[in-house]
Amino acid sequence: MSDTLDHSGLPEDDLLAAELALGVLEGAERTAAVQRAARDRAFALLVEAWEQRLAPWAAEIREVAPPPEVWDRISSALPAETTRNGLWHSLNFWRGLSLASGALAAACLAGLIYLGTLAPRQALVATIEGGGQRHFVATIDSVRGTVAVVPAAFSADATRVPELWLIPPDGRPRALGLLRADQTVVLALPPELATLAKNNAVLAVSLEPPGGSTTGLPTGPVIATGKLTSL
Amino acid sequence: MDLDSNRSLIAAALNRIPAGDRAALQTVYRLTSAKLFGVCLRILGERAEAEDVLQEVYVTVWRKAADFDANRASPMTWLIALARNRSIDRLRATRVNRNMAPIEGATDVPDTTAGADTALESVQEHARLHGCLDGLASHERAALRGAFFDGNTYDDLAKRMNVPLGTMKSWIRRAMIKLKACLEQ
Numbered sequence: 001m002s003d004t005l006d007h008s009g010l011p012e013d014d015l016l017a018a019e020l021a022l023g024v025l026e027g028a029e030r031t032a033a034v035q036r037a038a039r040d041r042a043f044a045l046l047v048e049a050w051e052q053r054l055a056p057w058a059a060e061i062r063e064v065a066p067p068p069e070v071w072d073r074i075s076s077a078l079p080a081e082t083t084r085n086g087l088w089h090s091l092n093f094w095r096g097l098s099l100a101s102g103a104l105a106a107a108c109l110a111g112l113i114y115l116g117t118l119a120p121r122q123a124l125v126a127t128i129e130g131g132g133q134r135h136f137v138a139t140i141d142s143v144r145g146t147v148a149v150v151p152a153a154f155s156a157d158a159t160r161v162p163e164l165w166l167i168p169p170d171g172r173p174r175a176l177g178l179l180r181a182d183q184t185v186v187l188a189l190p191p192e193l194a195t196l197a198k199n200n201a202v203l204a205v206s207l208e209p210p211g212g213s214t215t216g217l218p219t220g221p222v223i224a225t226g227k228l229t230s231l
Numbered sequence: 232m233d234l235d236s237n238r239s240l241i242a243a244a245l246n247r248i249p250a251g252d253r254a255a256l257q258t259v260y261r262l263t264s265a266k267l268f269g270v271c272l273r274i275l276g277e278r279a280e281a282e283d284v285l286q287e288v289y290v291t292v293w294r295k296a297a298d299f300d301a302n303r304a305s306p307m308t309w310l311i312a313l314a315r316n317r318s319i320d321r322l323r324a325t326r327v328n329r330n331m332a333p334i335e336g337a338t339d340v341p342d343t344t345a346g347a348d349t350a351l352e353s354v355q356e357h358a359r360l361h362g363c364l365d366g367l368a369s370h371e372r373a374a375l376r377g378a379f380f381d382g383n384t385y386d387d388l389a390k391r392m393n394v395p396l397g398t399m400k401s402w403i404r405r406a407m408i409k410l411k412a413c414l415e416q
Contacts, residue, residue, distance in 0.1 A: 010408050018407040021312070022375065023319045026384040030323065050407075051312040052304055053414055056356040057364075057379055058311045061273050063265035070268075070282050071260060074289045078253060206254075217261055219240060221247070221254035 014046050021050035068171065123231045126203045130224030136179060138164070138203050140228065142194050147187045149179050156181040160207040160220055167204055167225075168196035178212050179205065201228050237262065241306040248296035256293050263307070264289070267314040274318035274382040276330055284317050291317070315382075322382045330381035334373050334391045363413035371406035374399065 019025050020033040037044045128136040135154040140147050149164060162180075164187065165173040174196065177187040189197065204225040206218035213219045241262050247255035267288060271281035291313060299309050364372055370392065377383040377391060389399040 010404075010411070014411075015404055015407065018411075019403070022378045022403070022407070023315060023382055024378045024385045024388070024403060026323055026386070048304060048312075052308050053360070053410065054379060055305075055308040055311045056360045058266070058270055058307075058315075059357040061266070061269045061380070064269045064272055065265045066268040066282060066285055070264070070285055071257070073286050074256075074260070074293075075253070077286065077290050078256070078293055215261070219258060219261065221252060221258065223254075 013043060017043060017046035018050045021047050021054060124197060124199070124228040125231055126226035126228045128203055128205055128224045128226035130205075130222075133224075135205060135224040136162075136164075136226075138226070140189060140194075140197050142189070142197065145189045145191065145194055147176055147189050147197075148184060149187065150184045151179070151181050154179075154181045154205075157207055159209075161210055161212065162205045162223075163208045163212045163218070165204045165206060165218060165222075166193055166197055167202040168198070169201065173204065173218055175213065175216065176203075178208075197228060199228060199230055202226065203228060238305060238307070241310075242299075242301045245292070245296050245299045245306055245309075246301070248293060256289065256296075259292060259306075259310075260289055263310055266307070267310060270311060270314045271318045273380055274315065274330075275322060280321060280325070281318070284321050285314070288314050288317050315379075319382045323384075330377075330383065331387060331391060333393065334377055334388075359414065363410050366413055367406050367409055371402050371409075374402050375406055375410075378403070 016033055017037075020030070020037065025033055037047050124140040124142070126138045126140075127134055128138060134152045136149050136151055138147055138149045147164070154162060161178050164176040164179050166176055167173050174193055176189070176193070177185070179185050202225050204218070204222050206213070206222045207220040208218070209220070241259060244255040244258040244262075248259070264285065268281060268285050271284045271288070272278065275281045275284065288310075292310070299306065364375070367375070374388050374392060377388050381387075383391065385396060385399050385403065388403070389396045392399065394402075
């Protein structure tokens with residue numbers, strides 16, 4: 001690294017880092033500085049330090065919600081989803097449980113189908129799966145306005161709770177409520193949401209801080225989803 | 232949700248991305264896209280360009296999340312720098328800078344109330360930076376502001392403030408030296 005001092009006392013490298021972080025360079029000068037940051041670790045750290053000094057200024061920039069299609073474009077620009085999802089990969093022990101939980105989920109589903117036959121016109125069911133596991137089975141009774149959710153292979157997380165979301169064709173998740181790993185939960189389905197709960201709408205489960213998401217949208221990872229189908 | 236838990240939520244989600252966790256990227260997007268879109272829009276001045284760059288930014292986050300080190304930088308610092316750099320690259324490539332109105336020393340006023348929108352950065356950090364910016368000469372502050380918020384180059388700033396290029400370079404350099412000394416006190 002050059003240790004030439006500017007007339008005013010800062011090393012030339014630090015000034016170049018400041019100019020790059022501030023964004024005043026252009027053309028060959030900017031390109032050279034960007035390339036140097038990519039190969040010279042010491043210089044890159046100087047640039048980062050300047051970015052850190054300046055970043056709080058961005059608090060003055062007004063937040064503007066981008067249109068929803070930007071996320072769709074980002075999502076479709078990502079590589080195809082792999083089955084070795086980080087979360088699931090770290091929960092290897094679940095694999096040992098897969099046979100037993102599969103059988104349990106099948107039994108639950110059979111039970112729900114049996115219940116469903118009692119009121120065949122209004123019932124919708126979704127098997128909520130993720131990472132090759134069936135986690136919950138949900139049945140919507142649109143006459144009573146309820147969602148009954150039976151846990152299958154869901155294993156509780158010490159710090160986060162499962163939250164259920166309804167995602168109609170408009171793509172905007174609506175919070176339905178918190179689920180339990182150890183017992184069936186029956187949640188109320190308000191009329192405005194009941195009209196959105198149709199064939200092909202999706203139920204999704206995300207992991208949220210205790211008490212659930214406070215933003216009105218999932219904040220943690222969506223671990224499982226299932227499409228609603230009429231019985 | 233308080234500031235610290237929001238910050239750690241973003242950092243935790245960034246750390247899950249290198250394993251291929253798409254939901255983690257979506258979490259980062261939900262928590263930060265309004266701020267980053269604001270940054271892109273401020274620099275580029277045009278929605279379609281800003282949307283394009285915002286897309287590039289998050290695809291870069293997906294690819295480069297492993298470079299983020301929570302011990303070195305706050306997640307918002309890292310993301311804001313990424314959004315500014317991509318916006319500036321786009322601005323330089325299109326060679327159309329929409330933010331070129333003349334700057335008078337006296338019109339050095341923030342475009343929004345200072346600190347009005349600090350949901351994602353620490354209020355103290357912003358106050359401290361502001362204190363140090365207030366210690367600069369008004370022409371120095373105006374030049375830094377044009378560079379940071381409008382993505383102006385040395386050349387743009389010299390034109391906007393009607394001074395020779397060499398003068399602008401020494402204003403900016405001197406201002407950055409003073410700023411660093413003040414922030415390190």
